[in-house]
Amino acid sequence: MDDHRAQVEELLADYRRSREQLASVQRELASVTGRASSPDGMVEATVGPGGKLVGLELSELAYRRHRPEQLADVILRTVAAAAATAAEGTYQALSAVLPTATDPAALVAGTADLMPSEYAADDTETVDLGHQPVRRHLDDDEDNEQRESWLDSELIDRRIR
Structure with a gap:
């Protein structure tokens, strides 16, 4: 009976450790940010978890240096660079709890256990x-x-x- 109780206590302790590790990863994922500046320094973008744009700063000179369509392109590329930085932070946070052979980028994309033929668009x-x-x-x-x-x-x- 004592042996059974010890096994149950060990299982509960493992469960508590796993939950704490999961909570820690969740907190880390919730605090992921990415920041990028355009090559000319006229645009700065900050994204939060999931690549959501949370900040955008434009230099006053940006309006003089770029035509509207060029500025829009610079903004898009800068936001994408910031999102890529945030994605790296997400991948690093997930790597701590994933098996070593698991690709965190594939996991986030939802393709971790699928072959390309299974998730490729089929029209x-x-x-x-x-x-x-x-x-x-x-x-x-x-x-x-x-x-x-x-x-x-x-x-x-x-x-x-």
């Missing part, structure tokens, strides 16, 4: 036409509907005349 479906299955593009129906509606309106126009 086809199999249709059974009775005698054999046929693969067709999913957008074929949309094209047909557009053609049919165009044809329907053509027929309506002929009937009205």
Whole structure:
């Protein structure tokens, strides 16, 4: 009986350690940030957990140095660089609790246990036409509907005349 009680106590202790480690990782993930500056220093971006933009600073000179579409591109690239930095922090935090062979980036992307063929976009479906299955593009129906509606309106126009 004492041996059973000791096993239960050991299991509970392991569970408590695992929960504390999980809580620690959760706190670390919640505090992940990334910061980046544009090459010319005119734009600074800060992102928080999940790559969410939480700060954007533009130099007054940014409006004079860049045309609007160029400035938009600089902002997007700077935010992406900040998000990449935050992603690295996320991967490092997760690496502490993942098995060594697990890729944290794949885990975050949701593809850790999938082969590329399993998560690649597939825009086809199999249709059974009775005698054999046929693969067709999913957008074929949309094209047909557009053609049919165009044809329907053509027929309506002929009937009205």
